């Protein structure tokens with residue numbers, strides 16, 4: 001099954017650029033050995049400590065040269081893991097000698113100059129929930145400007161960052177939607193019923209994590225009625241202790257109730273995982289067979305922010321792969 005999960009053409013919809021940097025990339029970018037080993041020996045930490053770890057990657061990508069290399073390496077690693085469609089997300093930021101515009105331009109350049117075959121890459125730009133309303137609005141305006149120049153590449157806006165801090169400003173996301181951007185919002189990573197209700201009522205195109213929705217009957221009823229795809233990041237949640245184990249992960253509720261979800265790595269570098277491993281975890285935890293794993297991948301195409309044409313192409317290639325690789329175990 002390891003080989004099957006590796007070979008399966010996969011769709012990655014929730015991957016943060018900086019959190020996805022591998023040990024090799026960090027080394028290549030000049031990170032010190034002891035900060036890398038601290039970064040990769042993570043087994044179980046709280047969410048707070050996980051956010052502290054991102055600093056290592058942020059230091060590594062604090063100039064355009066390193067950021068370019070980092071982006072290309074992440075694409076290469078996903079391609080080698082047989083991810084055929086990748087939505088990479090990142091929060092534009094400025095550093096000494098690098099403006100927010102430089103940051104976005106560099107990531108775009110790295111994606112456009114992608115040398116790896118068989119992987120289609122799109123960009124989601126993130127708003128950091130720790131930033132003020134004014135700052136988030138300013139970032140959104142910047143994102144809209146770039147989206148208008150690169151509509152094939154920049155497909156959506158995300159809200160991310162420490163879930164214990166900051167706010168979801170609905171009007172900012174309304175504006176994103178009005179400007180043709182899709183929305184993927186980190187939601188219910190921690191228990192925060194009032195905010196979750198607010199986010200659900202906005203009806204984003206996708207939700208990240210959705211850990212504490214089914215725990216509240218009112219929210220759960222509302223969610224099921226809306227039927228919004230959730231990006232499930234199993235290893236991330238197990239390591240950050242918001243899920244007790246793979247077997248007890250809330251994705252079980254989604255499987256049981258036939259609700260829409262995809263599997264995602266979140267931060268494959270920080271959590272030392274790959275999308276193939278996430279498929280293997282769900283195979284073991286939920287006893288899913290090859291066809292059921294393939295179906296998760298196939299359905300994720302629908303939830304993606306790809307164009308209708310791109311979705312058709314992806315569906316066609318997955319169907320072709322299925323005929324070749326899955327014997328009728330329906």
Ligand SMILES: [Zn+2]
Nearest residue numbers: 016160208266
């Ligand atoms: Zn995330």
